Amino acid sequence: GAGVSQTPSNKVTEKGKYVELRCDPISGHTALYWYRQSLGQGPEFLIYFQGTGAADDSGLPNDRFFAVRPEGSVSTLKIQRTERGDSAVYLCASSSVQGDEQFFGPGTRLTVL
């Protein structure tokens, strides 16, 4: 594809459930970032991958959040025991190398009931 894609576009779940959010970066991009945007706020950094490894996970709010990128391309953000406060738009961005322009996907809107 031409750009970053994210699936699903919308996810509604119940409190306490487990969810997975997927990001397909632009082909060949080695750097991948996850951000979370709550209502009325700007995006907030969650985690950064360089290749397959999580180089910086300082933005993950707690241990219910985890992300993987096993083959250095697609990434999955995993949230366990979801809470209502996890409701937000989860954005993924990729760049060809660290420091280059970050291209964002359309986001996944997560709603926890």
Add this chain to the structure above:
Amino acid sequence: DQQVKQNSPSLSVQEGRISILNCDYTNSMFDYFLWYKKYPAEGPTFLISISSIKDKNEDGRFTVFLNKSAKHLSLHIVPSQPGDSAVYFCAASSEGSNYKLTFGKGTLLTVNP
């Protein structure tokens, strides 16, 4: 504590006039600043950036000014067009923080025909 601040939640201008969006930051380690534009239900789109070694960068109708001593940057759009109506996010990063982006809360720009 917000490290990047956009104090104007909204701005309304007439078509053809200049739009000036402002941004302040507190972290002196930031050395790269960006403006992103966001339409509803889409991810942020990169607009223009500036390195801390410069005080001005221009790209067509868009100019970003950086005042390091005041820790302030601004985005000028001239002439403004109705298609410019969107939310504009100011963001900052540094090599030392893996270029993860720290965003402001955004400013909703409305350009009236």
